[in-house]
Amino acid sequence: MNLESIQREMAAAVMQPLTRDENMRERAADGRSMAEIAESFVAPNSRLNAFERLEIYNRQYWYRVLSALAEDFVALRAVLGSRKFASLSVAYLTEHPSRSFTMRNLGSHLPAWLRVHPELTGRRHSLAVDIAKIEWAFVVAFDSAQRAPLTLAEIAALxxxxxxxxxxxxxxxxxxxxxxxxxxxxxxxxxxxxxxxGLGSDEEEQPPAKLPRIRRKPTWLAAHRVELSVFYLRLPREAFLMLTALQEGKMLAEAMEAGFADSRIPAARRAAKLQQWFKSWAELGWICARET
Amino acid sequence: MPGNRFNAYADHTVGIGLRIPHYQHIFSRKPVVDWFEIISENFMIDAGRPLAMLDQIMDRYRVVQHGVSMYFGSVTAPDPEHLRRLKQLVQRTKTPWLSDHLCWGSVDGTYTHDLLPLPYTWEAVERTVERVRMVQDFLEIPVAVENVSSYAAFTASQMTEWEFLTEVVERADCGILLDVNNIYVSAMNHEFNPMDYVNAVPAHRVAQIHIAGHSRYEKYILDTHDHPVIDPVWQLYARATERCGPTPTLLEWDDHIPSFDEVHAEALKANRYLRRKQPAQELVEAAS
Incomplete structure (x- = not known):
């Protein structure tokens, strides 16, 4: 077996989900015997056979990625309980294994993936999706780039x-x-x-957290960084739509149109609103020149 | 410390790994530490708190970069974005040398985030050498490869691990980060004498040494970095420094991290060996 084949075979084995008892599965996804697969490239020693040696890596892989994901989605885990969160994580990581050199990006697809998997969250699905979005936004806001913002004078000249x-x-x-x-x-x-x-929270099973009553209400939110801390800021719907359009590269006039489409804000008050929002965004340093 | 060309003739003595639970102590007490090793991937980001903390650390201390995902032995090419960000960080930290592991961990763009062992074959030597050379040329600083702990061996292997390491570093003309705890762990798991390994490595290429603790299970040992260094590992360290001469040494402690003082005190035990008068005869011979 050449190096490439060994690496493909071993990666597939290592990343295959464990059994309920946290052992390596007896069969690969294609039905082959894992013992035979292991014996085809792993040498035994006097204490462990090939299967058992490969199993060590299989376990280590899952312990590592599950604990990394749990660190980034603390609230989602609390809301669902540790058991449901663990099954959801295994399903997610099986479909979306890491494609990045850094585990920072492990959860990048989780909010979108969770949205189409209500069967994994139970009755709190919609809330769980929102929580996943908020927690992933924290990861992005925490360490993404900070560019030189436009000044108030530059914004006034747009x-x-x-x-x-x-x-x-x-x-x-x-x-x-x-x-x-x-x-x-x-x-x-x-x-x-x-x-x-005095223990890592991943060391014991946690039931779903008891939550305060929370009512469904359309909400528009921005996660952003000020100095070194991440904050969440609620936005009016129109401001959210306008910022989204700007983020998508639309011209300012198009972004304003998108913002006020179907808006209940009377036309006469819109100019004042715009002035107020842009002043606030300028103070927060949110608006930058378009990157060339 | 005499240093060598694989650590840019550095005079680093004993350092410890920079870990978040120790930040408060470091910033408030400003302890005397010769140098910190940082995990490159934790700082290969665009902005934010981790980089701000790193800049504060660098105001007072020297740092050396250690990576965990270059995967010199992976058959698929490294991600250009990874290399770009790594070089950016190298320029920021001015690390005198950089280390990563002699292992693989990704295939076809999917990452296991583990340090998987290589089969010790000639094909693996060639692939690994090619990548080490490429990375070293791109980063423009000395690169040292670290021997990993392993729990599995391959039927395809054609040589011992230390022969493999030697072939790679000689052909790639790079340094070694000799992890004596990893040697001990692998020796127990693969049933060889760890001292044979220490005695075989090309001593003049050792840029840095790692020491650490591990966890013993019924049938194998895991490299967990969550205990003090055990005596047999100190004995390997003693022999390594006898062969290599005083070498920049780093204690790794990554899980169940005790207080800063406890970690630092454990690391400073290395001075018992570093401060001995040593001829470092093999270094002298290699240099001549």
């Missing part, structure tokens, strides 16, 4: 044909629940429990 961009650390979210404070509370709770117990 016209309808101007093309702008937003700070790369801004993540815009359309949610069904105003769930950002719940996420922050669950993070705090987890931090307290971990420090009080």
């Amino acid at each position: 016209d309808g044909s101007s093309q702008l961009s937003l700070q790369p650390h801004i993540e815009l979210m359309e949610l069904n629940y105003p769930a950002e404070n719940l996420v922050l509370d669950l993070h705090q709770r987890e931090k307290r429990q971990t420090s009080e117990a």
